[in-house]
Amino acid sequence: MADKKIKIGINGFGRIGRLVARVILQRNDVELVAVNDPFITTEYMTYMFKYDSVHGQWKHNELKVKDEKTLLFGEKPVTVFGIRNPEDIPWGEAGADFVVESTGVFTDKDKAAAHLKGGAKKVVISAPSKDAPMFVVGVNEHEYKSDLNIVSNASCTTNCLAPLAKVINDRFGIVEGLMTTVHSITATQKTVDGPSMKDWRVVDLTVRLEKAATYDEIKKAIKEESEGKLKGILGYTEDDVVSTDFVGDNRSSIFDAKAGIALSDNFVKLVSWYDNEWGYSTRVVDLIIHMSKA
Incomplete structure (x- = not known):
């Protein structure tokens, strides 16, 4: 995965999920390919992404709804799912190598591992985990080994x-x-x-x-x-x-x-x-x- 643009999916389009998406969309080495959130519509996703009360309005490429399963960031399509069970989310079909687990619900290894069943290769939990290894960039990320498929970004x-x-x-x-x-x-x-x-x-x-x-x-x-x-x-x-x-x-x-x-x-x-x-x-x-x- 080191020589190509990293394809990322996001599970949970709340505060952290939307801001991770903003970070991804402003970089050239990563690509947002899919978002899953069973509790909000694509129209509401669009509104909440574009207008952030803290970080301000999205001022980069135009965001619009193509259909109920697709968002367009400029000309870039992003697949939208509304699936409750993580193991049923077809991350592989969407091309997601990494999944950011940002619901705050699936924070242990067993629950987060459900994303692997849908085709994801790695899962990063955006919260502390009781059993997944936690890494802090700048401190201990060098201890990460490639055989670790589920990790936490700590708090x-x-x-x-x-x-x-x-x-x-x-x-x-x-x-x-x-x-x-x-x-x-x-x-x-x-x-x-x-x-x-x-x-x-x-x-x-x-x-x-x-x-x-x-x-x-x-x-x-x-x-x-x-x-x-x-x-x-x-x-x-x-x-x-x-x-x-x-x-x-x-x-x-x-x-x-x-x-x-x-x-x-x-x-x-x-x-x-x-x-x-x-x-x-x-x-x-x-x-x-x-x-x-x-």
Whole structure:
């Protein structure tokens, strides 16, 4: 799969499903071939995709309904299914190599494996899973093996926390710590929409370090990584920012240098922002691309 455009299907056209579709449609190395959602019509799919209350109106190729089983993104046809049982969805006929499982319902390996019966080759669950291996791009995606057919992209919070924690642990060592996440009102991720009008979040990470370090040394380490191996994944800012500054940011984690504090050389509080929809959806596609090359 490494030498051709990666064909992707999406199960569940809710918040994450639609944004994953937006990410795919703005890239040249992946292709959206099918969408399944048994709870909404193609007309409603079109409306909800085109007009997003958080991320704004779709301003790329024109989207319209060709018929009840086909959407047209410009001249690009995308097959639409309305099937409840995952094993009955004919992903193979639609040409989907990868399926993004974004209903929030089929999050364990056995349930997600039903997509393989319909012809999909790999499944990426857009939620934490109790038994599927979880990968965070920028942290542990290198551990993926090609024989793994069902994986999880972990949670949006983990995608924010893990890159930051990795830098701190690699550079200074983490003896112990605790994390708090603060977010705006959300709807439980279903295949029908709910009142999630905002999607910023912030992670507050407090850790005790193994190796003593000043706050300036910690900032320097994070900045270096944000411009190096973790560029595009981990961000760094010293601006006076607010939550809405990060809506639409495709990075997983943006470290707020002014919001943190060192209580001592071994005890620090770190703050990092993230767009828990757009950044996460971008990582879903990044993980698929990585898997296709394994």
